[in-house]
Amino acid sequence: MKKVFLIFLSLIFIFTFQVKAITLEDITSGKFQSKDIAEVYPSADGVHYFTATNGNTRIVKCEYRTGHEVDTLFDVKTARECNLEQFDGFSLSPDEKHLLIYADSEPIYRRSFKATYYTFEIRRNLLKPLSDGGKQQAAVYSPNGRMVAFVRDNNIFIKKLDYGTEVAVTRDGERNKIINGIPDWVYEEEFALTSTLQWSPDDATLAFVRFDESHVPEYSFSLYEGYCPTYPEYTLYPGRFTYKYPVAGETNSQVSVLSYTVETRALKTMKLPISSDSYIPRIKFTTDPNRLAVVTLNRTQNEMDIYSVNPKSGISKLLLRETDKAWIEESILDNISFYPDFFVIASSRSGYQHLFRYNYNGTLAKQITKGEWNVSAFLGYDEKSRSYFYESNQEGPLYKAIYKINEKGIETKLSERIGTNQASFNPSCTY
Incomplete structure (x- = not known):
C-alpha cells in the first residue's frame, strides 16, 4: 500500500511539473483561438x-x-x-x-x-x-x-x-441622423443585420431601408490609447465616441422602405401600415420583381407581419401575421425562404419551432415538420425530389443534426455522428 501511494505522489509531481502556466501573451497572441x-x-x-x-x-x-x-x-x-x-x-x-x-x-x-x-x-x-x-x-x-x-x-x-x-441613389445621409441601406446600431446588434440593399430579380429596382435616427438620444464613452486595437492619437488625452443609442424605452429610429428605379432614378416610399416605433428587420425580393417581401415587428417583438409590396406602386398586402405570448425569436427572421409558388417560414406556434409552407395568397398549405423538438435552421428545398432540408435537435437539446423530409412526411437523417452538426447546401440541394 505504501508503494502504491508513493507511485501516486510521483505521478502527481510529474503531472504538475509538466503543466505550463498560461500567460497573457498566450491569450492575446491568438494561440488558443479556434480555426474556422x-x-x-x-x-x-x-x-x-x-x-x-x-x-x-x-x-x-x-x-x-x-x-x-x-x-x-x-x-x-x-x-x-x-x-x-x-x-x-x-x-x-x-x-x-x-x-x-x-x-x-x-x-x-x-x-x-x-x-x-x-x-x-x-x-x-x-x-x-x-x-x-x-x-x-x-x-x-x-x-x-x-x-x-x-x-x-x-x-x-x-x-x-x-x-x-x-x-x-440618396443624398440625405448624415452621421447620427439619416442612414440609407445599412442598419443603425440597434438593428445590427439585435437583428444581426448589416445591409438592407435588395436588388429585384430583373435588375430594374433597388430596395432598401432608410433609418431616421434624428430623435434617438446620444450616448458617449471615452477612448484611450490602450484599447485593442490601440489609439495612438489618444496617448496624452482621451478621445470620445458618440453614437445614437436608445436605452430601453427611449426613442428608436423611424424606419421606412424605399425603392429606386434604375432607369428613371426615381425614389418611392412604400406604403406600410406600421407605427412610428415598429421595426423592419428584413426585406427581400421574391422571385417576382413586383413582389418585395417586407417583415415588420412591433416594438414588443411579439407580433410579426410579412407584407407583399409592389415596388412600383408602393402598395402593400398582408401575407402573414405571426404572434407569440412572449416574443418572436430573432432566428425566425433568417428562416423565411421564398420560392416561385410558395414561401417557407419557421414558427413556434405549437410550442416548438417548426417549418410551415404558405401560398402567396396568405393561406397555410401545410405544416412541414412536427414533434417535441425544434428546427434550428431551414437549409433549402429540392424542387425535383420535393424535399425540405433542415437542422434540428431531435437527438436532444445539446445536439444538432441534419435532416431532410419529403412531401409524404418521410424523414431521413443525413448527418452521421451525434454532436453539433451544421450544413450548407448547393442551390439544388444535391450536395
Whole structure:
C-alpha cells in the first residue's frame, strides 16, 4: 500500500511539473483561438463551390464530390493591376463572371465594417477599384452582374460597370441622423443585420431601408490609447465616441422602405401600415420583381407581419401575421425562404419551432415538420425530389443534426455522428 501511494505522489509531481502556466501573451497572441473553415460559395451548376485559400491570396473553384481544386479564379500574384498582398473577403456575381474583393477592412460595430472594394473580371484577369470616393460598405452585385450597389457615408451609390459611372441613389445621409441601406446600431446588434440593399430579380429596382435616427438620444464613452486595437492619437488625452443609442424605452429610429428605379432614378416610399416605433428587420425580393417581401415587428417583438409590396406602386398586402405570448425569436427572421409558388417560414406556434409552407395568397398549405423538438435552421428545398432540408435537435437539446423530409412526411437523417452538426447546401440541394 505504501508503494502504491508513493507511485501516486510521483505521478502527481510529474503531472504538475509538466503543466505550463498560461500567460497573457498566450491569450492575446491568438494561440488558443479556434480555426474556422473558409467560407464557401456554392456555384449555380450545383457541383462546384468557390472558396479562398493560401491565406486569402487565391480564390479557387472546387468540386463538391472530391473537394479538389479545378480552377483558379483570382491570385494576387498573377492578377493584372493588382497591388494587394492579400484580401479580407470576396463575393461572386450571380453570373459567376465577376468577383467583388475587399481589403483594408475597418470594423464599425460587432458585425459591420467598411473596406476598399475591388471588382475583378475573371475572363480578363483584371482588378479595378470599385470607387475612388472613400471606403465602402455592403457592396452587392445586381443579378445580371453589370451593376454594384454600395453605401458610403450613409448614402447609397450604384456603380455601372459597363460604363464605369457612379450614380448617387440618396443624398440625405448624415452621421447620427439619416442612414440609407445599412442598419443603425440597434438593428445590427439585435437583428444581426448589416445591409438592407435588395436588388429585384430583373435588375430594374433597388430596395432598401432608410433609418431616421434624428430623435434617438446620444450616448458617449471615452477612448484611450490602450484599447485593442490601440489609439495612438489618444496617448496624452482621451478621445470620445458618440453614437445614437436608445436605452430601453427611449426613442428608436423611424424606419421606412424605399425603392429606386434604375432607369428613371426615381425614389418611392412604400406604403406600410406600421407605427412610428415598429421595426423592419428584413426585406427581400421574391422571385417576382413586383413582389418585395417586407417583415415588420412591433416594438414588443411579439407580433410579426410579412407584407407583399409592389415596388412600383408602393402598395402593400398582408401575407402573414405571426404572434407569440412572449416574443418572436430573432432566428425566425433568417428562416423565411421564398420560392416561385410558395414561401417557407419557421414558427413556434405549437410550442416548438417548426417549418410551415404558405401560398402567396396568405393561406397555410401545410405544416412541414412536427414533434417535441425544434428546427434550428431551414437549409433549402429540392424542387425535383420535393424535399425540405433542415437542422434540428431531435437527438436532444445539446445536439444538432441534419435532416431532410419529403412531401409524404418521410424523414431521413443525413448527418452521421451525434454532436453539433451544421450544413450548407448547393442551390439544388444535391450536395
